[in-house]
Amino acid sequence: MKRTYICLLLCSLAIKTIAQNVQINTTTELNKLNSIENLPKYWEETKIIQFSSYDTTGNNDDGFSGKYSFIRKNADSSLVIFEAKGNGVINRIWTPTPNNEILDFYFGGAKKPSYSIRFSDLFSGKVFPFISPLTGNELGGYFCYFPISFKDGCKIVSRGKKMEFYQIQYRSYPKKYQVKNFDPLLTEQEKLALTKVSEDWRNVTKPEGKLIHTEGMLSTEKPVTIADINQGGRITGIKIHHADSFRGLNKNVLIKISWDDEQPSVFMPVADFFGYAFGKESMQSLLLGSADNANYCYFPMPFNGKAKIELLQIQGASGTTPSPIKIEADVFFDNRKYEPLKEGKFYAFWNPDKNTQPGKPHLFLEGKGKGHYVGTILQAQGLNPGMTLFFEGDDVTRIDGEMRMHGTGSEDYFNGGWYALLDRWDRKMSLPLHGSLDYSLPYARTGGYRLFISDKMPFEREITHTIEHGPENNNKPGDYTSVAFYYANKQVHNSVILPNKDLTTVYIPDTLMVYPQLMQYTIGGAVKIDGNILHSTNGGQVKIDLSELPKGHYKLYADMEKSDDGAEITIWQRQKLVSDPISFYADKRTSYPNSYFCDINLDDFKNAITIHFKRDDKKSIVNLHRLKLIRQKN
Secondary structure (H helix, E strand, C coil), X not given: CHHHHHHHHHHHHHHHHHHHCCEXXXXXXXXXXXXXXXXXXXXXCCCEEEEECCCCCCCCCCCCCCCCCCCEECCCCCEEEEEEXXXXXXXXXXXXXXXXXXXXEEECCCCCCCEEEEHHHHCCCCCCCCCCCCEEEECCEEEECCCXXXXXXXXXXXXXXXXXXCEEEEEEECCCCEECCCCCCCCHHHHHHHHHHHHHHHCCCCCCCEEEEEEEEECCCCCEEEEEECCCEEEEEEEEECHHHHCCCECCEEEXXXXXXXXXXXXXXXXXXXXXXXXXXXXXXXXXXXXXCEEEECCCEEECCCEEEEEEXXXXXXXCCCCCEEEEEEEEEECCCCCCCCECEEEEEEEEECCCCCCCCEEEEEEECCEEEEEEEEEEXXXXXXXXXXXXXXXXXXXXXEEEEECCCHHHHCCCCCECCCCCECCCEECCCEEEEEEECCCCEEEEEEECXXXXXXXXXXXXXXXXXXXXXXXXXXXXXXXEEEEECCCCCCCCCCCCCCCCECCCCCEEEECHHHCXXXXXXXXXXXXXXXXXXXXXXXXXXXXXXXXXEEEEEEEEEEECCECEEEEEECCEECCCCEECECCCCEEEEEEEEEEEEECCCCCEEEEEECCCCCCCEEEEEEEEEEECCC
16 A cells, blocks of 8 residues: 555656646747647647637627727726736737737736737738748738747737727646746747748648558449558548549538547548538648649548548439549558547538528537547538628637637638728638638628647537627528537547538529629720729720629629719620610619619620710719629529
8 A cells, every 4th residue: 555655646746747847938839830740639737718809798899999809998098908817828819900009018917018019010020020921911810820928927908099809819828837938039949940830831741651542433332442541540641632523513522531430530521621612622721721633631630440531422412423533542641659648539520501590600519528629611601692791700619618719700710801802801812720712792602711720729528619690699691511620539529410412512592792892894995993983984894704603694683873973884795785775864862772784694605794884974973882693594
């Protein structure tokens, strides 16, 4: 008994000593951003928590007025926007509205600022060490992933009198950890770590391990197995060539991954797993996506004794049998053993929510177990034609009985901002950790992805991660398809959703809207364009590109405004007149929504309409708020 007691005492002292010797500093936190091989490892005694400007009443004032954009005001009207006790590291700062006000960081209860910087310079790349690719702006959002470690508490104060949209995310650490406060004067070791992250993010290295190469023909009768391993280890990479083979509105090729005779850890369309958007390749992130006509996945995937990766083909939506597909795939395998006490297995939850429910958010992941959340892919299709207001919804994360994160809008979750504005969230764009998969006003659809690496979200008992559809009360219907990536000691989500032809078909609306702010114009003659107003006195022409829309026969309508300077126009396709004269004239300014213009056809040769102005010096204005095209059934 004495020996047992002494052994337990020594083990306890050893564990305590190890915990006390854990170092947290700029180097350790930068290393977490590119140590992808450690992504399956559990991080103990830590939480991810976020401060944000979300409207606490449940409405949509998530930063517009600034009412909810601070914790409290100081006597001098400066704003406390972040405050945390204990040890931690700020690992993500986001905003779409950076200002030039000074942010003061107070570490450890200091009375004077420990560090100060203009809010905008966290993202500008002008102030070291806040440089690309860890900081920057794209898609309307400004992001900073440079780690800011703090000991015995941190407070951030904005000297300005107004803050708008923001999110500040941090990871807490126990008091026993040895934490070094952030210092902008990096040591040589810290500079090397920053350089390594930058190089690794810009040049993704080939995965290590044994190569398993497979070639075969995939059909509905014959699956193709691209890996069947009967010894413990880990998958370090998956590459499936001929990415263009998996395009299309019928996502009928599936990927199925199983560990150790469990039910599948991954079972979904290849297109959804690799970040296609509405039938086309779209994503090129650090760990997952499509490039050079190949789909790739570099998430490390440890397993105990067996691993099997299969590709299957199912019937298309029409019930017809699809053509066989040539498969060429590479799987990389490393025999490093799975350590179940230290790391989780890889899982992905596919949720094709074909008709979101009013009052209920879309679910990314929900379940019980121990693990950490590492990534999200979302395709979001509105079921009401018009503006993408469904993307006003906030993300909410509840972990182990606590709300840890509450976002400020859907594109904000993906580090973007300001959808439907030119050169903001208006098209697909990929960055290492986040991006937009697509944006289309005519189709009322969009999508995004985000990887959680240094900010992976640990859960000890349970997790619920959701996103709203609509600005308030989940009031905008949608067709949402998401993939949630996580590591855990077991499959967290309760059941696997089995793919079928109804769940794997891309929705195409019959009513499509074209808005002036994102129209593609070609001008003939003297025409001026100012927002939704077209102006020409000499009979000019404006060609509007509609090549994004599906082929077919349409009835063309417009929300228009008539006025005493309104022009007369006609609509043409190529050299063919397709409308009667259309007048924008009225004695006083009046709105005319849903006005019928004409019928048009869109095909391989006619994919635009051209507005011809009647020459008139005084009646020269066309005021178009949007075009509406309703596809006619054959």
